Amino acid sequence: MSALNDLTLAGALKGLAAKDFSSRELTQAHLDAMGAAGQLNAYLVTTAERALTMADASDARRANAKTGPLDGIPLGIKDLFCTKGVRTTAGSKILGDFTPPYESTVSANLWRDGAVMLGKLNMDEFAMGSSNENSAFGPVVNPWRANGETQALVPGGSSGGSAAAVAANLCLGATATDTGGSIRQPASFTGTVGVKPTYGRCSRYGIVAFASSLDQAGPITRTVEDAAIMLRSMSGYDPKDSTSINADVPDFAAACTRSLKGLRIGIPKEYRVEGMPAEIEKIWADGIDWLRAEGCEIVDVSLPHTQYALPAYYIIAPAEASSNLARYDGMRYGVRVDGADLTETYEKSRGAGFGEEVRRRIMIGAYVLSAGFYDAYYIRAQKVRARIAEDFNAVFTQCDALLTPTAPSAAFGINAKFNDPIKMYLNDIFTVTANLAGLPGISVPASLDSSGLPLGLQVIGKAMDEETCFAVGGALERAAGFNAKPGKWW
Amino acid sequence: MFTAERVADKSDWITTETGDWEIIIGLEIHAQVASKAKLFSGAATEYGAEPNTQVSLVDAAMPGLLPVLNEYCVEQAVRTGMGMKAQINAFSRFDRKNYFYPDLPQGYQISQLYHPIVGEGEMLVELGDGEAITVGIERLHLEQDAGKSIHDLDPNATYVDLNRCGVALMEIVSKPDMRSAREAAAYVRKLRALVRYLGTCDGDMEKGNLRADVNVSVRRPGGDLGTRCEIKNLNSMRFIQHAIEYEARRQIEILEDGGEIDQETRLYNTDTGETRTMRSKEDAHDYRYFPDPDLLPVKLSKEWLDNVAADLPELPDEKKIRYVKDFGLSDYDASVLVSDREKAAYYEEVADGNDKKLAANWVLNEVFGKLNKENVEINDCPVSSAANKAIVGMISDDVISGKIAKQVFEICWTEGGEPTAIVEERGLKQVTDTGAIEAMIDDIIAANPDQAAKVKDKPKTLGWFVGQVMQASKGKANPQAVNKLLREKLLD
Amino acid sequence: MSVDAKTVRKIAHLARLEVAEERLAPLADELNGILHWIEQLNEVDVEGVAPMASVEDVSTPVRQDIVNDGNIRDDVLANAPRTEEGFFVMPKAVE
Structure with a gap:
């Protein structure tokens, strides 16, 4: 039998139910793997003691046959989620030793369902980034390496720690967040499954805000079914978040094996971008073939404003962020660097506490909202956002879901794009549209490229229709038969 | 605008x-x-x-x-x-x-x-x-x-x-x-x-x-x-x-x-x-x-x-219009009464079942006057609106005179008590029995024959007799009745 | 539209970010690069389009007027760099 941390989440649930092993054993196996994976820099904090306490409590519940849907399952938590009594950094120095006296709704839902917390996962500072190089605590290293190479690759971002930990079997699943692609792009880079649900499906309460109108939590796991199981627990209406959607949570796992017969899959022509690697073209074509073989009708569709999504995003997200991050002023929590007076203290604390990319986005955000530029930038971006949403509304009269590549490339080397912000931003070109329109999207690993690095395909669904995403994602997973794992070098 | x-x-x-x-x-x-x-x-x-x-x-x-x-x-x-x-x-x-x-x-x-x-x-x-x-x-x-x-x-x-x-x-x-x-x-x-x-x-x-x-x-x-x-x-x-x-x-x-x-x-x-x-x-x-x-x-x-609108209370402007139109109050009096929700409510309790104008005069002059003088808020007024309603009622019904009413209000303010009971117990009821008043008038005319003789030439001196009668009645004689009887006896 | 070092200084002050003098010009260049790229939005015909602030089209949910929070001063102050007698203590502010 392979190590317990090699199981899928669904497999582990079965093993726990069959009493093949205890949650304590399962948890310990993960803690051991985490201890040996320091080079990946995926975890910022390991909560070993708490994990074992939670595991023991789960085992006790199981002995009394009072288990929840995730009982005994060890998970990693992106450090953007506030965890009561556990230091939460958002990948930033500015929060110092901030220890929340409250728990995010999403993580609380997981604990309610019996899950075990292993620790807090590294990430791009305030979820801003596509490579995890913007973490104040050093970059996460992708467990994948190109064939025969030793060069460190990025795991994608901002949920790089989550994706790397799942890919390296350092947890059975991880929470993540996605503002412009931060779940799906790292999933694609690490051969894992990432789901960004419909905006409002998961509560944002207790998740450190980046861009409130775009942020959405979701899972990263090793299989589509695992993601479905985990998302079900994470989701649900929360009266503490005004943007939370008051709707029942379906049984997503049941949707994973649904028949696709007669389902119309849209192929948006605008996603065939210039300079896209042939290998990505190829897996996209493969994906189309697989779905056709499942009985789907393939429809060519157009989303004419696609190319404007990223520029619109780079107005809206920084604008919201510049305001959301005003609270980090060193007064009630976090780092304070004293200056001669209050204003100087603000400027020094924030200047020293925020990293370069965060400062850059705060500056852009403050600029596009400032007097005289609000209409030209911010309002225009919101109008373009409306255009993008209209595009999706129109195509969803012609099809039930869209199939696209997840990212325009495979994982790249650390430092390869770090000094070119726009090049970095283009990583999110295929994912950001779903955030602007609030739609659910899933990234499923489809194949390895010629250098042995994973590539993902994305399914975008209608609002509140994650089930179709899971159904299509499940079919892609089965057809791709993707079961590659990174060779363990760490 | x-x-x-x-x-x-x-x-x-x-x-x-x-x-x-x-x-x-x-x-x-x-x-x-x-x-x-x-x-x-x-x-x-x-x-x-x-x-x-x-x-x-x-x-x-x-x-x-x-x-x-x-x-x-x-x-x-x-x-x-x-x-x-x-x-x-x-x-x-x-x-x-x-x-x-x-x-x-x-x-x-x-x-x-x-x-x-x-x-x-x-x-x-x-x-x-x-x-x-x-x-x-x-x-x-x-x-x-x-x-x-x-x-x-x-x-x-x-x-x-x-x-x-x-x-x-x-x-x-x-x-x-x-x-x-x-x-x-x-x-x-x-x-x-x-x-x-x-x-x-x-x-x-x-x-x-x-x-x-x-x-x-x-x-x-x-x-x-x-x-x-x-x-x-x-x-x-x-x-x-x-x-x-x-x-x-x-x-x-x-x-x-x-x-x-x-x-x-x-x-x-x-x-x-x-x-x-x-x-x-x-x-x-x-x-x-x-x-x-x-x-x-x-x-x-x-x-x-619509629900919120339906639940709105009557507002000062509307209340004022009602006071002027329905109650016949002057614009000024109505303004003062509606200037404050508590004052208006107090007034309406006093005016309930009483003459509205009389009630308004009473509240504005006696009640608010006293409150101002003593620097007391309407909510802390020691004389309840019900007590004032009773006082005004007694004025209208000729049970007491305006002057006695002020006395009753003072008693209520300083000692407390229910106005009707105070009037009853202290015998402050107005004397409207013409026989009793006539007897008092006769006594006074008899005691002052010279004065009585002058009244026909100097009608203004009738006031002196009114005063004498009121004094004799300890203020309780109905002033209208006293006037009427004196005129009959001394001028006709 | 493009920004210069002076504008960068102004924006940095608005956002209360300390920026070293020698960083102003390079930062202006960076921001101009991004802003220039963003300005391709000007190609989009947005005539008659209502700005979209949220993807949700419902009225904001509401709470009843019930006191069910507060009285957690220890939690409120727990992470503060400096407190005295139940107050947050901050550098002197001018009115």
């Missing part, structure tokens, strides 16, 4: 060596919504708690914590808007006003710039003596109050208490339609009466629950508008009036010296009565307003609005 063309009453002009000036005033009133919980959190709003005890993690702007709107506050804003006969916006939205200050934990105030919940309206403001002006309302919006910065506990530090932080405020912005401190005060008084009628704000200025930012500029009467200065946070009628007068004279002095007014925010020093530049506002602010993405728009259905 902007009435820039209205020129101040000449008596309100400020005359200097260079000529006449008039003051142009607009007000921003901050009225704290009388809610139990804050606008976006479940923390209490009660006044005077220990520092930072009425603070939720939302109020303290902890990372990832989110606002959820208090519906009651929305309803109070709408009710106030309806009371001002203003446009109620079925679609409104919250915006963030971004700036840094220690008492503003979020780094932004949640307010409503682009889509306020209440739009334009107007208020009729009585100045007394039958004069009135119309003050245009620009808007009313909901926003969060800030916390409290305390600068004098430590010479090198600012202490911050967030108890007030997040309390709901209605900011009511007037048009620059006032022309004197007197008009501004009348407007504030009227608005205060309105919110108190509606119960949307307790109007307690001392606690800062209703406070005003005053925009003041000066111009030559009817001339071009001048540059305005805003004086922040005035929390008494007196301060509002003093600040306006001081600020107008300050601006006139500058202009007369050939200077220019800087558009700026100023603070009023309650000790010296002067205004000074607010230093922290020196660098021009750029608040970078944008819609708060943590909240969705407020959409009010017609049904919801």
Whole structure:
């Protein structure tokens, strides 16, 4: 039998139910793997003691046959989620030793369902980034390496720690967040499954805000079914978040094996971008073939404003962020660097506490909202956002879901794009549209490229229709038969 | 509705060596919504708690914590808007006003710039003596109050208490339609009466629950508008009036010296009565307003609005019209009675089943007169409205005279007791039995034959006899009856 | 539209970010690069389009006027760099 941390989440649930092993054993196996994976820099904090306490409590519940849907399952938590009594950094120095006296709704839902917390996962500072190089605590290293190479690759971002930990079997699943692609792009880079649900499906309460109108939590796991199981627990209406959607949570796992017969899959022509690697073209074509073989009708569709999504995003997200991050002023929590007076203290604390990319986005955000530029930038971006949403509304009269590549490339080397912000931003070109329109999207690993690095395909669904995403994602997973794992070098 | 063309009453002009000036005033009133919980959190709003005890993690702007709107506050804003006969916006939205200050934990105030919940309206403001002006309302919006910065506990530090932080405020912005401190005060008084009628704000200025930012500029009467200065946070009628007068004279002095007014925010020093530049506002602010993405728009259905409208109490203006039309009260008396919700309610209890005019005279002269003299609030009046209702009833029914009534009121005030019982027990009932009065008159005429003989030539001396009879009856003889009988006996 | 070092200084001050003098010009270049790229939005025909602030089209949910929070001063102050007698203590602010 392979190590317990090699199981899928669904497999582990079965093993726990069959009493093949205890949650304590399962948890310990993960803690051991985490201890040996320091080079990946995926975890910022390991909560070993708490994990074992939670595991023991789960085992006790199981002995009394009072288990929840995730009982005994060890998970990693992106450090953007506030965890009561556990230091939460958002990948930033500015929060110092901030220890929340409250728990995010999403993580609380997981604990309610019996899950075990292993620790807090590294990430791009305030979820801003596509490579995890913007973490104040050093970059996460992708467990994948190109064939025969030793060069460190990025795991994608901002949920790089989550994706790397799942890919390296350092947890059975991880929470993540996605503002412009931060779940799906790292999933694609690490051969894992990432789901960004419909905006409002998961509560944002207790998740450190980046861009409130775009942020959405979701899972990263090793299989589509695992993601479905985990998302079900994470989701649900929360009266503490005004943007939370008051709707029942379906049984997503049941949707994973649904028949696709007669389902119309849209192929948006605008996603065939210039300079896209042939290998990505190829897996996209493969994906189309697989779905056709499942009985789907393939429809060519157009989303004419696609190319404007990223520029619109780079107005809206920084604008919201510049305001959301005003609270980090060193007064009630976090780092304070004293200056001669209050204003100087603000400027020094924030200047020293925020990293370069965060400062850059705060500056852009403050600029596009400032007097005289609000209409030209911010309002225009919101109008373009409306255009993008209209595009999706129109195509969803012609099809039930869209199939696209997840990212325009495979994982790249650390430092390869770090000094070119726009090049970095283009990583999110295929994912950001779903955030602007609030739609659910899933990234499923489809194949390895010629250098042995994973590539993902994305399914975008209608609002509140994650089930179709899971159904299509499940079919892609089965057809791709993707079961590659990174060779363990760490 | 902007009435820039209205020129101040000449008596309100400020005359200097260079000529006449008039003051142009607009007000921003901050009225704290009388809610139990804050606008976006479940923390209490009660006044005077220990520092930072009425603070939720939302109020303290902890990372990832989110606002959820208090519906009651929305309803109070709408009710106030309806009371001002203003446009109620079925679609409104919250915006963030971004700036840094220690008492503003979020780094932004949640307010409503682009889509306020209440739009334009107007208020009729009585100045007394039958004069009135119309003050245009620009808007009313909901926003969060800030916390409290305390600068004098430590010479090198600012202490911050967030108890007030997040309390709901209605900011009511007037048009620059006032022309004197007197008009501004009348407007504030009227608005205060309105919110108190509606119960949307307790109007307690001392606690800062209703406070005003005053925009003041000066111009030559009817001339071009001048540059305005805003004086922040005035929390008494007196301060509002003093600040306006001081600020107008300050601006006139500058202009007369050939200077220019800087558009700026100023603070009023309650000790010296002067205004000074607010230093922290020196660098021009750029608040970078944008819609708060943590909240969705407020959409009010017609049904919801209709329900709120149906539940509105009778408001001062309507009440006044009813008093004049249905009760036959004078415009002035009606104005005084409706100026305060409690006073009007008190009056209506006294007037219930009684002659309305008589009740009004009684309440205005006796009750309010005494309250003023003793400096007692209507709610603390030792004589209940029911007692006064009984007194007025006895006057109407000729049970007691007006003079005795005053005596009864005094007894009630100092000793307490029920007026009818007091009249009964102390034998204060008016004597209307003509036989008894006639007997008294006969005795007095018999005792004063010379005087009686003169009355025919000097009818005015009849008064002397009236006095004698009243004295003999210890004030209880019905004065009309005494007069009538004396006339019959001495003049006919 | 493009920004210069002076604008960068102004924006940095608005956002309360300390920026070293020698960083102003390079930062202006960076921001101009991004802003220039963003300005391709000007190609989009947005005539008659309502700005979209949220993907959700419902009225904001509401709470009842009930006090169910507060009285957690220890939690509120727990992470503060400096407190005294139940207050947050901050560098001297001017009114």
